Amino acid sequence: MQQPQSADSNDRAYWRRLIRSRRQALSAPEQRAASDALCAQLLALPECRQANRIGLYLANDGELNLAPLAQALWARGCQLFLPVLHPFAAGHLLMLGYHCDSPLRPNRFGIPEPHLDVRQVAPLASLDLLLCPLVAFDDAGNRLGMGGGFYDRTLAGWQQSRPSQPLPIGIAHDCQRVDALPHALWDVPLPQILTPSRLYHFNPDGSQQG
Template sequence: MESWDEIRRWRKTERAVMIERRLAASREDRARWNEAIAATIAQRLPQFRQMLVGFYWPFKGEFDARPLARALLKEGARFALPVVVEKAAPLIFREWWPGKTLTPGVWNIPVPAEGEPVTPEALLVPLVGFDQQGYRLGYGGGFYDRTLAAIMARTGSKPLTVGVGFELSQMATIHPQPVDIPMDLIITEARFDEVRPEGLLPLT
């Protein structure tokens, strides 16, 4: 594929396939995968307990980070949820904790109803798909790429970006474009990989 129009059409098709594949997994399988991913994050990323971590409300069978967030909050972590402020613009993040007032956002996904924007030091980023170079296939809005670019422009550094999804979401390539920003880590129920220039490297 050479043109962006071709790649965009291909991504739309692949996105639908990946979401359908995820939704077709049994509830029991997804629960088991959720537990494995949460355990990996809790054990392998102890620095989260001293960080402000951006996460996401689960959508269409995604990894559910809420139980993990509730547990890590008790150990010193802070968490924030993304808010879409306008189309084709960076996300903002507002701090979240159990009992925080939420309101329906885009696609009726709950978001904090109020609060000053905060800048996460790390991000758990949902993977519709991921490739062997650490790039993610998202929902097509480009929100995370814009958000990461905006944070880097404002602060001079990028949050630790942790792509989180299931093994069934892996792809050979998403045909990355110049605006696509790779993850730093990819975590599934079966992997904890660092993203290197040469591709995904399992961390032991």
């Protein structure tokens, strides 16, 4: 995709504004088609077929809607988890069990999340797969989020753990791809990113497979 020229094109805020407005501009039929295509692809992925415990997110701000996927995964017998803002550790997430009848309420960002019940908290490493929302991604697997650092903190060190679990897969609309994003030391790049049209695989050095 041709990059727009801008004096502040290295600025993270610039990319967030640009790509957020791009995905917010998707129509309801475009969103539905994107969600259907992505869910079909994800359900067919070997990494998903082998997964029992899957973390996902509830769409906000034009993010790709995973609600139909959640239904299909429950039907498969998978256990699902949603991120909840940590009540004490600022900037951190907890993963809580998500059931079809889980009561949800909006957090301070307006994103629905399960009630904080300690019995439902799952250690991150007990998940097989973590589907990560993002604002923008680039050709090296760099990920730009909404700016809270929540997923960076959650995934800090995941690659060093053995076995490296969960496998994080970024989920995005095709219009969220850019050639190259500014990135910082704390930004955790993703090994795989799935869009409605294709799966991107990245090596640890940022080169693309396939």
